[in-house]
Amino acid sequence: xxxxxxPSKKKMTSKxxxxxxxxxxxxxKRNMNSTSHEKISKLLSALEGLLDEDGLDEVEALIGKAAFxxxxxxxxxxxxxxxxxxxxxxxxxxxxxxxxxxRNVGRSISNLQLTPWTSSSILSELPPLxxxxxxxxxxxxxxxxxxxxxxxxxxxxxxxEWVGDAYIYITSTLLISQTFPAFLPGxxxxxxxxxxxxxxxxxxAHKYGFDKRAKLPESLLPGAKYxxxxxxxxxxxxxxxxxxxxxxxxxxxMNGVARxxxxxxxxxxxxxxKEIKQEERIGKKLDSPMWNLRGAVDVxxxxxxxxxxxxxxxxxxxxxxxxxxxxxxxxxxxxxDPETKLPVFTVGVFLTGWGEVDKQIGYGSANGKKxxxxxxxxxxxxxxxxxxxxxxxxxxxxxxQEKERTALEKLxxxxx
Numbered sequence: 001x002x003x004x005x006x007p008s009k010k011k012m013t014s015k016x017x018x019x020x021x022x023x024x025x026x027x028x029k030r031n032m033n034s035t036s037h038e039k040i041s042k043l044l045s046a047l048e049g050l051l052d053e054d055g056l057d058e059v060e061a062l063i064g065k066a067a068f069x070x071x072x073x074x075x076x077x078x079x080x081x082x083x084x085x086x087x088x089x090x091x092x093x094x095x096x097x098x099x100x101x102x103r104n105v106g107r108s109i110s111n112l113q114l115t116p117w118t119s120s121s122i123l124s125e126l127p128p129l130x131x132x133x134x135x136x137x138x139x140x141x142x143x144x145x146x147x148x149x150x151x152x153x154x155x156x157x158x159x160x161e162w163v164g165d166a167y168i169y170i171t172s173t174l175l176i177s178q179t180f181p182a183f184l185p186g187x188x189x190x191x192x193x194x195x196x197x198x199x200x201x202x203x204x205a206h207k208y209g210f211d212k213r214a215k216l217p218e219s220l221l222p223g224a225k226y227x228x229x230x231x232x233x234x235x236x237x238x239x240x241x242x243x244x245x246x247x248x249x250x251x252x253x254m255n256g257v258a259r260x261x262x263x264x265x266x267x268x269x270x271x272x273x274k275e276i277k278q279e280e281r282i283g284k285k286l287d288s289p290m291w292n293l294r295g296a297v298d299v300x301x302x303x304x305x306x307x308x309x310x311x312x313x314x315x316x317x318x319x320x321x322x323x324x325x326x327x328x329x330x331x332x333x334x335x336x337d338p339e340t341k342l343p344v345f346t347v348g349v350f351l352t353g354w355g356e357v358d359k360q361i362g363y364g365s366a367n368g369k370k371x372x373x374x375x376x377x378x379x380x381x382x383x384x385x386x387x388x389x390x391x392x393x394x395x396x397x398x399x400x401q402e403k404e405r406t407a408l409e410k411l412x413x414x415x416x
Contacts, residue, residue, distance in 0.1 A: 116179040127266035130259045134251035141243040146217040157243035164246030181288040198238035205237040311377035324353020347372035354393045
């Protein structure tokens with residue numbers, strides 16, 4: 001028996017439509033573009049490391065002039081291509097693929113991404129606000145959970161600020177540690193508190209107009225009948241700022257951490273401008289193995305080749321002797337720093353000897369008595385006219401002592 005094909009069935013089979021074909025092709029195309037962009041970014045990152053300004057001559061000598069020029073040209077081409085893509089590619093409102101969701105974790109921050117503050121880091125105006133590349137995250141960064149449906153699955157700034165808080169802490173810690181390598185942990189913590197506290201972050205939020213973009217319940221709105229206290233509003237704006245940092249990081253898995261960190265670095269440089277300039281004036285930096293890895297311990301390398309003295313030690317060497325002494329005393333009452341709310345101690349340094357009796361020759365204020373004492377000694381050392389007078393008296397005394405010692409030795413020699 002001959003079985004005839006059903007032409008109508010064959011026709012239907014050959015023309016059967018697959019509604020997901022186009023979306024699959026588009027999905028594959030997006031993934032290929034994403035992979036290509038990632039490879040280009042990695043290549044550009046490698047070239048940036050190779051062609052660092054500090055070692056260009058060494059690289060050229062190593063690979064030859066022709067290869068060096070080719071690498072430089074490729075670097076410029078990739079830079080321009082990346083800029084063009086960032087400018088033309090607007091964030092898509094389509095849900096991201098499952099693959100991109102799984103990869104959407106902000107890269108960790110390392111000291112290689114951040115460099116210490118210098119005076120050139122201090123801007124005269126607010127740095128540009130970094131963009132959030134995902135519309136959902138951008139809206140969520142300004143939305144209170146009570147503004148929407150209240151479902152636990154709703155994304156709000158409360159969830160994002162928890163992530164942003166962590167990035168803010170690690171960024172500030174790395175910047176402070178690298179810029180002020182000689183500071184003790186306590187002093188570093190005081191500086192960090194000034195940068196990350198709600199008052200500071202809320203101030204930034206207002207300056208960037210975040211308060212106008214916030215979607216809040218009526219109770220949190222300014223001027224509401226049952227509005228919250230000022231400190232609650234400050235916390236809200238501080239949280240929104242932290243949420244925005246998280247949105248910048250999470251919406252850009254490749255470069256979000258770097259963009260957010262550079263933005264925070266510029267913002268905070270204005271906050272710590274006085275300390276940054278003072279550290280730069282000191283000039284001599286502590287070569288910390290935290291930032292300059294040394295591998296195996298070299299005993300000889302760790303030996304101190306040059307003895308350095310702090311202000312207290314310098315003043316002690318200059319003025320203290322058998323007939324003179326320096327004492328440090330608390331002066332005035334303990335007050336609170338209006339910015340950090342930490343206690344401020346004032347210590348004076350007093351001289352007895354060289355014609356003085358318990359005379360105050362300097363004072364200093366700081367959050368710790370030890371640092372305040374250092375500042376007091378430094379003030380005394382900076383008074384050149386006063387120091388010259390006391391050093392002159394000590395010189396006469398030392399000369400007289402040497403004369404008496406020589407005469408005594410001569411007398412003892414004659415007796416023998």
